[in-house]
Every structure is written in C-alpha cells, then in structure tokens.
Amino acid sequence: MFSHDTQLSLQVVVDFVNTAPQCSGSERLCDAVAVESFVLQHHVSDVNPRDYARLGPLHEVRERLRELFGVADPAHTAGLVNSLIAEAPMRPRLSDHDDYGWHLHYFSPEASLSEHLAVDGGIAIAHLVAAGESDRLRVCAAPDCACVLADFSRNRSKRYCDARTCGNRLNVAAYRERKRAAVATGD
Ligand SMILES: [Zn+2]
Ligand SMILES: [Zn+2]
Numbered sequence: 001m002f003s004h005d006t007q008l009s010l011q012v013v014v015d016f017v018n019t020a021p022q023c024s025g026s027e028r029l030c031d032a033v034a035v036e037s038f039v040l041q042h043h044v045s046d047v048n049p050r051d052y053a054r055l056g057p058l059h060e061v062r063e064r065l066r067e068l069f070g071v072a073d074p075a076h077t078a079g080l081v082n083s084l085i086a087e088a089p090m091r092p093r094l095s096d097h098d099d100y101g102w103h104l105h106y107f108s109p110e111a112s113l114s115e116h117l118a119v120d121g122g123i124a125i126a127h128l129v130a131a132g133e134s135d136r137l138r139v140c141a142a143p144d145c146a147c148v149l150a151d152f153s154r155n156r157s158k159r160y161c162d163a164r165t166c167g168n169r170l171n172v173a174a175y176r177e178r179k180r181a182a183v184a185t186g187d
Pocket of ligand 1: 045097105
C-alpha cells in the first residue's frame with residue numbers, strides 16, 4: 001500500500017502533532033531538551049543542535065500539519081500540502097542513516113529542523129493524497145480527545161489514537177455501562 005518510508009514519516013508526523021497541548025494537555029515541546037529528545041527518539045537526521053531551542057517555527061509547522069488531519073476533501077489537503085512544501089528548501093538525495101537502508105530525503109542539507117519536518121511530513125502526506133488515501137489521517141473519535149492518528153489498518157477501522165489509549169478507555173466505559181444495565185434489569 002505505502003512504502004515503509006511513508007509509513008515511518010507519517011508516524012513521526014502523528015507523534016509530532018500529538019506533542020501539542022490540544023492532545024497532551026500541556027506543551028510537550030516546551031524547551032530545547034524536549035525537542036532534542038523528540039529528535040533522537042524519532043531518528044530525525046542531520047539536525048543542527050542550534051535548532052532545538054527554536055520553538056516558534058516548530059510549533060507553527062506542527063499546527064499546519066495538524067490541519068491535514070480529519071479533512072474530508074482531498075483537494076483541500078492537496079492545497080495545504082502544496083503550500084507547506086513550497087516554503088521549505090528541498091534537494092532530494094539518498095541516505096542510509098540509522099540502519100534504515102537507502103531511502104530518499106527531500107529536505108535540503110541546510111534546512112532547519114522545522115523545515116525538515118515540514119518537508120518530510122508534507123511529502124509523506126503528498127504520497128497519501130496521490131494514492132487516494134488521505135482520509136486515513138484522522139482525529140481521534142473519542143469525544144474528549146483531540147489527538148490525531150494515521151490509520152494503516154487494511155480495513156480502515158482505526159478510530160482512536162494511541163496517544164491516550166482512547167479505544168481502550170471507551171471499551172471499558174461501554175463494558176461498565178452494559179454491566180450496570182444488566183444489574184438494573186436483574187440479568
Ligand atoms: Zn531518513
Ligand atoms: Zn484519543
């Protein structure tokens with residue numbers, strides 16, 4: 001369906017978007033240490049450590065990536081992706097960092113961290129749009145949750161984020177509800 005690359009990049013986008021207060025309750029990319037640990041955890045390559053402290057542009061790119069989730073019209077997604085990747089410097093080249101095997105990087109070597117994430121995420125989502133699959137980018141279906149998810153399941157059945165284990169929470173709530181109903185009717 002998608003290349004491994006695209007899936008990995010989309011997972012980085014999801015995790016990145018979900019560091020925002022809307023999902024996490026508080027700002028998880030709140031300082032250089034937090035940004036550095038995100039970068040290391042997600043094997044974001046070729047990052048200038050100077051960029052760890054540049055939170056403004058990072059949060060801005062994150063907000064623009066968030067807008068690509070839960071969109072019904074692919075034309076709308078396409079427009080947003082086009083403007084996102086048009087603003088960042090690109091120079092495609094192959095890399096094999098972190099034992100990932102050869103894969104294509106699109107960001108320029110001189111790109112800042114926020115530009116890097118804009119290009120990486122933007123291109124991955126562009127592939128999704130081109131495959132007619134952009135509806136796989138969703139906002140969590142739990143009523144009290146604004147986290148996002150990418151549904152890679154074969155039958156497109158994923159509705160809840162992993163960030164807060166919402167599916168599980170709702171299942172437990174439904175189970176308790178059924179039990180309460182059973183007790184009330186004497187079953
Ligand atoms: Zn890479
Ligand atoms: Zn959720």
